[in-house]
Amino acid sequence: MPHLPTLLLQIGVILVVARLVGLLFRKIHQPQVMGEMVAGILLGPSLLGWVAPGAFAALFPSESLGFLSSLSQIGLLLFMFLVGLELDPKILKGRGQMAVVISNASITIPFFLGTLLAIYLYPRLSDDGVAFTHFALFVGIAMSITAFPVLARILAERRLLRSRLGIISIASAAVNDVTGWVILAAVVFLVRASDSALSLWVTLLGVVIYIGIMLFPVRRLLRRLEGMYERQGGLSQDVLAILLLFVLASSWVTEWLGIHALFGAFLAGAVLPKHPKFVHALTEKLNDTAVVLLLPLFFAFTGLRTSIALVSGAEMWFYTLLIITVAIAGKFGGASLAARASGLPWREAGAIGILMNTRGLMELVLLNIGLDIGVLSPALFTMLVLMALVTTFMTAPVLEWIYFSRVKPQEYAPLAPEAGVDMGVYEMIEGQKAE
């Protein structure tokens, strides 16, 4: 049984620090999530454990970590469900080709550079308990991920969702997100398959059948829920309970299949009907609990696992700088080049590049999976967390510098005025408070 007073105290402290640091970061024009990520680090061994080891040990005794971890995982499941829910295939209509080129290039170029980096890092930061292929695939995917939710909110905050920049960025990030999570699921599947009782082919068949069931019969059934929502004129508690059960069941299946529960939650959101009002109602019900209460627990939990002391000495800092440089060159460079090659002017191409370079929370999700399955060492985990922080932090100022300070709002290029852009669920994001 968890020691309830300790758990309540932990949640209280985490919420206070997350809100305060989030507020501070908003004051310097950074997204709230950036502040919450930093708050997690501050509460971990890197700061609190260093300046007040007694208080740190009392607040986060190691036997309490399991409970904190479980709560934060529930939060992540809900969050990944919401991320999947926000993915609307309508956005690809009429601009699919350009989005596919930009998003695929912004995955494969950083993935290639990440694999190249893995050749250098594997003998230096890994051990023979980890196969090179698993290590390289993980470093590759860590370089390729984009924080779709942060990107969507930055664009919404700037009222850019209907501009060419906004539409192409959202569409590219959406394709990137789906591709990235599919690759991650495959990597986790490969790593786990090596010590799973089920054979690789049985598991693979199970995954294919599961995705098929989700995309066709389940999707059709879910449309009935949307119909119930429309008949009732709102989201009843019964419908919400059914949807939550659906998320849990989908997460359970993917965890059982060996591709991680988060993938199931994401897919559950992705296959739900995308009627904007339905999506908005569902998001409103879940968002506050997931984002305000549970996600800071995940950031704190990540912070507890991040020890900057592990990155000590010139050698380790050199590796960290190398990782950050490769991450930025691959993602910012790759996406910018692809956007330019697709016919966009340099300024817009650069803006797309920097938006795609935002890794944020999605990177932390991925890194925690890597640490859990033993592919990442604690020091490499910390280095990659620092990379996630730097790439997320740099987005707002660099975007300001290369785009907003030089292009006036009335000069934002619309996509095609005659196209009658259907922004689907993203219209709702624009109305929400940008975090």
Place this chain on the structure above:
Amino acid sequence: MNKLLISYVLMTVIPLLGVLGLLQAGSRLQAPPAIGGEWALEITSAPACEAALTWQQPPALSVSQSGRILHLTLNDDRHTMLTGRLVEGDKVLRAGNNEQQAQISLQVDIDRSVLPEQLKGVLSVGACHDPQWIVGTRLPRSDTPSMGH
């Protein structure tokens, strides 16, 4: 369309083929031996010295590994932390702390030919003449989430 297709080939297909080539090339790489995790210790000889470490029971060593670089935490009453490296063909672990007042160093041989893996060596405390002799056995990995250190 042609321009997009060429861009796609140049920026997606070629890097993807490059990834496959790199995965193939990297499969021959060797990484240092895995010794990270928890080790149960046995103190086979302890010096009669006031400055010697006072172990909690049972004595244990936690190793956080990043390649050859190691961060160790002893479960003595001060949770002493040491930083170290794998040396001499990755068969010897050498570690120490940076404190001038209470300098502690550890040197152990790692034997991975037996299961579970074993370590054997000495732990020296600056103020004591004689070292502590220790023998360790690697414990199976637990599923409990770990902290950064």
